[in-house]
Amino acid sequence: MRLDKVLAHLNYGSRKEVKSYIRKGFVLVNGNVITDDDYKVDEASDEIVILDQVVDYQSLLYFVLNKPKNAVCATYDKTDPIVLDWIDCKQKGLFPVGRLDKDTTGFLLITNDGKLAHELLSPKHHVDKVYEVSFTGEFQSHYFEIFKRGVQLEDGYLCKPAYFELLDPQRGRITIHEGKFHQIKRMFQALQLEVTELKRISFAGMPLPKELKEGEYRALTKEEIEYLRKWNK
Ligand code: URA
16 A cells, blocks of 8 residues: 555544655655655555654554444534543544434444545445434335435435335334435435434444443454455455
């Protein structure tokens, strides 16, 4: 991979900042100063030093948090608690992968691996997200077909096909492959239904670990990290 990309993904700075470090001669690969930012490195064998610091590939961290209500998916907020407040880890550079609304609970990946996050969020990869949803209003049987074809939101946007299962008259499970702002709430609104509870129960085929209560988290296992890295490849 390109040297500037590796460093930016490991959070040594933005792409622009790391390019500037490289051009100024602050980066060594296997002991040699490299000033070419598209120099190709092999993450498995090359030693990279930036600003006298050996790049530690192992410093990548991955957590799954069962997001509680009232936490916002951000790395800073003036008024509300942020999801990182629930993670007892002082390492800088952690961030939530994607956004859940403040009142949504469930599976939230938290990492400092910008590359993986970028891949999982890219519309190209169509990562599936499954939510349990409670709603008010009357669910009509032809709505299944509407979900399957794509719900048209009130602003005219035609959603990609979704899969919906009704579990109770006012509760169901929905799988979507995109992540527009308030997407599920707006899909339901377009069908005259109002979402009252929303919980993400699976992300990229990985279920929310059953043992995690709201506000609890755990590190991903090596196998889970590998699984996410290979997702859809
Ligand atoms: N759709 C929503 O409306 N809200 C979320 O938090 C996630 C998906």
